[in-house]
Amino acid sequence: MIMKPNTIEPSHLLAALNWRRAIKVFDPDKLIPAETWAALEQALVMSASSYGLQPYRFIVVQDKKIRQQLLPHAWDQRQVVDASHLVIFAARTDVTEQEIDDYIQLIARVRGVSPDSLRNYREMMRDSLLADDFKPVARHWAARQAYIALGNLLTSAALLGVDACPMEGFVPAGFDSVLGLTEQGLTAVVMCALGYRSAADEYSKAAKVRFPASVLVKHV
Ligand SMILES: Cc1cc2nc3c(=O)[nH]c(=O)nc-3n(C[C@H](O)[C@H](O)[C@H](O)COP(=O)(O)O)c2cc1C
Structure with missing residues (x-):
């Protein structure tokens, strides 16, 4: 039997979520330790997906040369090259038998x-x-599953004190071409840079902006 793990205090969870910011400026010299990264990879692997089918692959790009090639396809956002790790969420473009x-x-x-x-x-x-009317939406369905993994990764990283930036600001066709995804039946849908914030990151010092729970959460 799998034992229920020790839980953390609600305040601990909220502190981690409030600390989490979409980091703009990473410290390029700070690398995520191997053990911590291994746990984050497992957070990706253990994500929930519809039917459990896992219609995605997570491309971890550490090769700086490849990151440089991705940079112009990502509006030159520096997180792509400066973060310790970069994960591209690649969704299946269709579901096969x-x-x-x-x-x-x-x-x-x-x-x-x-x-x-x-x-x-x-x-x-x-x-x-595999239904005919599902074919045109299959890739969108697969992308939604990949986004669940992104959410899981963001929360897991925050709990481990690792900074992250979820990023949609890139041209999927450019990423697909650099990473050779199309021929694997995959397409890049979102990415996440992970590492540690630089002292120069102004955004992380600003207050978090959210509509209040009374607006976002409806009790009926
Ligand atoms: C799907 C998604 C795509 C995003 N794309 C980018 C991006 O390309 N570049 C960037 O700097 N931030 C990006 N962000 C970060 C958001 O701007 C940020 O999460 C939002 O402003 C809320 O701030 P917080 O995450 O620091 O609380 C993205 C966030 C999400 C969830």
Whole structure:
């Protein structure tokens, strides 16, 4: 049985979320330690997704030469080259029969059940995800799943004291070309720079701007 982990205090969670800022200026000399990064990668891997299908890949770009190539496709936003780590969230451009079958095989292996016992689940996924009217929206569906992983990563990073900047300010076609994503049936949908804020980052010193909960949260 998996033990329920120790919980943290609500105040601890809120302090981390309030500390989190979309960092504009990273300290290029500060690197995320390997153990911390490994945990953040696992936060990506352990994200929830519809059907559990995980219709995405996370491209971690540490090669500075590749980052330099990405920079002009990202409005020259310095986070792309200065952050310790850069993750590109690449969503599947369509859902394939193979992907569903691979996933069924994985469940069977991990849970020690026969693939045949998962027949209904497989059919349910095939009926909805391989349907003709789903084809045009498949990539948007996959992108939404990738964004859940982004949220998971942001919160996890904040709890570990790692700075991040979620970024949509880039040209997907440019990223797809530099990273060779199209031929893998993938497209870049969002990215996240991670590392540590520079003392020169003015934005992180400003107050966080949010509409009050009374506006954003409706109790009915
Ligand atoms: C999906 C998404 C895309 C964003 N794209 C960029 C970006 O390209 N460049 C940037 O500097 N900030 C970007 N941001 C950061 C937002 O501007 C920032 O989250 C927002 O102003 C709220 O500030 P906070 O995250 O510091 O609380 C993005 C945020 C999200 C969630």
